[in-house]
Amino acid sequence: MNVFEMIAVITVVGTIGSVLRARYGVVRDRHGNDVPIGVDDTAQAENQRLREELRAMKDRLAVLERLATDNDNSGARLDREIEKLRDRP
Structure with missing residues (x-):
């Protein structure tokens, strides 16, 4: 695995994590703590x-x-x- 493939995998994993957090209604406040939406x-x-x-x-x-x-x-x-x-x- 070369460097560019590793960067692409890290980007995809981060994006999937962000989508899942948004799907389940969790955001981060300015201190980095997970806070439920609503x-x-x-x-x-x-x-x-x-x-x-x-x-x-x-x-x-x-x-x-x-x-x-x-x-x-x-x-x-x-x-x-x-x-x-x-x-x-």
Whole structure:
């Protein structure tokens, strides 16, 4: 077997391996780990829940930043704003 035949065999074996991985739904991430294609419904539901929770936390943070940088130092106003935050789910 000469060098060119060996290169052709290695190329064919690599191609067949890639086709089989694609056929069975496995890809590699950027770290070289095999990851199945397709996300199940529980993972999608968890992602959606986490996105909603993150959105709520960003809203709360925006309110707290506004309270911290607000020039009006009224204690009663600050108490009302904090109570509004507590009432939120």
